[in-house]
Amino acid sequence: MRALATALFSILLAASTRGASPQSPPATAVPLQQPDVASGKRIFESHCALCHGLDGGGGRGPSLRRPKLNHAADDEALKSLIENGIPPEMPEAWFLSNEEIASVAAFVRSLGNVPPEILPGDPARGKTIYARSGCSACHILNGDGSSFGPDLTDIGARRGSRRLRETLQNPAKTVPEDFLLLEATIASGQAIRGIRLNEDTFSIQFRDQQGRFYSFRKSELRGLKKLRGETPMPSFGAALSPVELDDLVHFLATQRGKP
């Protein structure tokens, strides 16, 4: 019964203002509604999850769990993209009403943007801790630092405080999906460690901590180990006091990227 009610609700929503399809009866009596994340989620699961995954994590289509979307700079662009698709791969949602599109857009935005939290700790002290702990030896933050590890400029929009804390205490447990440490043993027997930049069936490209690029045919390597679950990042669980950890987490959580 509840399913039926949901289905009827969707049909009613679909029959609202735009009437783009000859199958949609003209309906002007339905009042305009504010974007609703919950109904956006339902529509997403019915029409978008097929390619983008139930939780927006990606599948045939890309992951939408990111603060900045490649094809939609702002909310208006996102709504337009949902309505018109990206030919030829992403179909148009011509059959959705403006309100439904706005709701789907609101849901998509909610996927990649961690809402600001009320946190313990002092972000100003956290900034000092960030500087003295050597983080910039591996990370770029607002344009400064070294690029061996992930860019932290918008880390607060991408990661919640729990995840940030976990990464600082036990970085090996939260290695990002696209960040792979590897060890290549070349013909001389020398082992080189680096972060994978690209890979296909026959070749692999990576960069070491000094920023040197390497590219090898896999057949010329004596060994290639993918060090899944390993990271060059040290744990700061013991190096920092609980208060310092709060400060640093708070500082990182405020790094939400440039407008």
Add this chain to the structure above:
Amino acid sequence: MRLLALFLISCSAVFAQVPFERIVNADKEPGNWLTYSRDLQGHRYSPLTEITTQNVARLKVKWALQFPDQRMEVSPIVLDGILYITGPNSAAAVDGSSGRSLWTWKRPIPPDYHSIGFGHTNRGAAVLDDKLFVATLDGYLVALDLKSGIERWSAKVLDYKVGYSMTMAPLAIEGKVVVGVSGGEAGIRGFIDAYDAKNGQLAWRFWTIPGPGESGHETWSGDAWKTGGGATWVTGAYDPELKLVYWGVGNPGPDWNGDVRPGDNLYTCSFVALDAATGKLRWYFQFSPHDTHDWDATHVPMLFDASIGGKNRKLIAVANRNAFYYVLDRATGEFLAGKPYAKQTWAIGLDPKGRPIPTPDSEPSKEGRLVWPNANGATVWFSPSYDPQTGFVYVATREIGARYFKRETPYRPGTIFPGGGEDELPPDDAWGAIKALQAETGDLRWEFKLHSPPWAGVLSTAGGLVFSGSDEGNFYALDARTGKPLWDFQTGGPIGANPVSFLIDGHQCIAIAADHVLYVFGL
């Protein structure tokens, strides 16, 4: 007299450039590629021997041709030095020596056309007599003059406004052109059509979802058959002796929510064998009864003869999207052998008649259930290859699972009708392979691992080679007997097409479309 003879020969060339006999006897002219799979038996095997395991390392690009469209999936037709290629609602003839086009043809895509569940693409053409046959996204089968690309006739096959489309290469048989339809994610009712090659008149239609009163209708309930899917979007095969057309049928609709369509849902996820003269069903074999994982059986069937139990049998084989390899008798549809060729967690096995015995908890659920393979299957639309020299079937295999979930989806004509979906595993947990299977048993002979699940088909050649492509742009050659890599080339774009081989100026070439570029290689 000699002049007259020449004149007569040239007349016959003009008026019946590719009579059906030439396609039937494709092995007599290995320099041409006259039908989607080169032969009617779906082998995608070239008898050419200039490029071998010894010299393939010297293979080089001869020319490349850029298309306006991304992710070209075309498998060219090659006739006497000319390549005939297609894109979405377009076709062209290209000089095989220079790579320069000789004519192009385009049909506008209507502004209100929507591809539902796939991109704008086209996988190739068919040729018969003096015509090239192209199926369009907006539902027309168009016959073009081979020499000029001028339209000779067009037939309206379907109504795109309710979700139908066409992307496959038609199959030319005796006097007829057979086509199938896309739209399995849009709640269509699938069919296979045959048109008179001379004038475009409909010769017969076979509905893949039987209507009231027809055999198989009892496997549906209520009105579910009306939106039952059963698309037929990949080119079939033909046995000119048995005069049977073999065609794969796609998933039922809605894809992931089977609650609204109890029953086996015939003839979805089946092979059907149709009488070429009438389109009447001779036999069917259903691989995935009541499918809820989007495992279309839309594959190119491979027809070959082999000895089973000391008896020579006429066989049809397929590596199915559901991760099982099947061998059937192609005269009767009798199940002879079947076994998994890729990781699968949805079935304990097959019963003596080839029907799967499902595992508990493999159905999509509200929260999602992890099942191998994923919805794209252990292989998809791209072609396998049967190599008569090794007796192996080569399959581009996808080793990837997904969390399948189920949702309500009300049917609305011309919109997506999925009833759920899937969350794929992260990229590094998935991989691909070219697998060599013993054709009559499915036993694994070798596998060559790929970095990721592939989207490209396989070509085998009498030079002892297997060619295929990767999603990272590698086009490569393997030793057909061992799977050892012998050559590779980075094309610069994902490969989602089938390779072909042919002669240009007396020398063997290999062609593959990679993203929006067609490459032709030679020694």
